[in-house]
Amino acid sequence: MRLKLLSCEILYREFCAAIAHSPHTVDVEFLSKGLHDVGSETMLARLQEAVDRVDDSKFDAVLMGYGLCNNGVAGLTARLIPLVLPRAHDCITLFLGSSDRYLDYFNAHPGVFFKTTGWMERGEDAGELTQLAVGKKLGWQQSFEELVTRYGEDNAKYLWSELGNLTKHYGQLTFIEMGVEPDATFEARARQEAAARGWKFEKVAGNMSLIQRLVDGIWDDRDFLVVRPGWRVGAHYDGGIIAAEKAGS
Numbered sequence: 677m678r679l680k681l682l683s684c685e686i687l688y689r690e691f692c693a694a695i696a697h698s699p700h701t702v703d704v705e706f707l708s709k710g711l712h713d714v715g716s717e718t719m720l721a722r723l724q725e726a727v728d729r730v731d732d733s734k735f736d737a738v739l740m741g742y743g744l745c746n747n748g749v750a751g752l753t754a755r756l757i758p759l760v761l762p763r764a765h766d767c768i769t770l771f772l773g774s775s776d777r778y779l780d781y782f783n784a785h786p787g788v789f790f791k792t793t794g795w796m797e798r799g800e801d802a803g804e805l806t807q808l809a810v811g812k813k814l815g816w817q818q819s820f821e822e823l824v825t826r827y828g829e830d831n832a833k834y835l836w837s838e839l840g841n842l843t844k845h846y847g848q849l850t851f852i853e854m855g856v857e858p859d860a861t862f863e864a865r866a867r868q869e870a871a872a873r874g875w876k877f878e879k880v881a882g883n884m885s886l887i888q889r890l891v892d893g894i895w896d897d898r899d900f901l902v903v904r905p906g907w908r909v910g911a912h913y914d915g916g917i918i919a920a921e922k923a924g925s
């Protein structure tokens with residue numbers, strides 16, 4: 677098969693490694709990490725533009741290196757060839773290999789930030805998935821005065837006390853080692869950041885399974901959604917995470 681992969685640049689090293697071992701011809705386009713910061717509607721529009729730029733005559737399917745990502749892929753429509761997406765809430769699922777493993781880890785470590793090579797070298801903000809955090813969506817980076825102007829004084833006081841310093845709710849930094857690191861430099865940087873914040877540090881082994889199977893064309897229904905032409909991605913708040921819906925319905 678000839679496959680077109682559209683992926684967040686956070687997964688650059690991982691997908692490059694996986695493509696090198698794929699039996700298929702995979703052309704890849706990496707999109708800016710900043711897409712996560714523009715809101716779900718704008719993110720969807722830009723992803724759809726990228727999908728629509730794909731020459732349907734040259735490829736058998738378009739692969740998406742994204743999770744649901746705060747509904748950023750909800751509404752994404754397949755044109756003349758199928759879309760294939762992993763069933764994942766966000767990219768941490770891809771790094772850990774399954775949504776079950778991600779949820780198990782997060783439930784056991786609710787105050788955790790994650791780091792990978794991609795998060796560290798592709799632009800650092802507050803770490804982990806701050807673009808998915810409620811605090812950022814509500815404006816936790818704004819001043820108290822700006823919050824008052826936007827939400828009113830009572831709401832601003834609540835937001836400032838609960839979300840004004842998002843990192844106060846966290847106490848651990850977990851570095852996910854994917855096997856694509858050139859040396860121990862990234863782990864050392866993550867350890868230093870945890871120490872500087874006074875947080876616990878842990879390193880866990882990542883799992884390339886979802887990433888590799890996506891580019892290998894092994895798309896079982898449990899872990900992947902194949903969207904037929906004329907259908908779109910819908911967000912489903914159950915174990916499946918995403919489902920196909922008839923476009924225009």
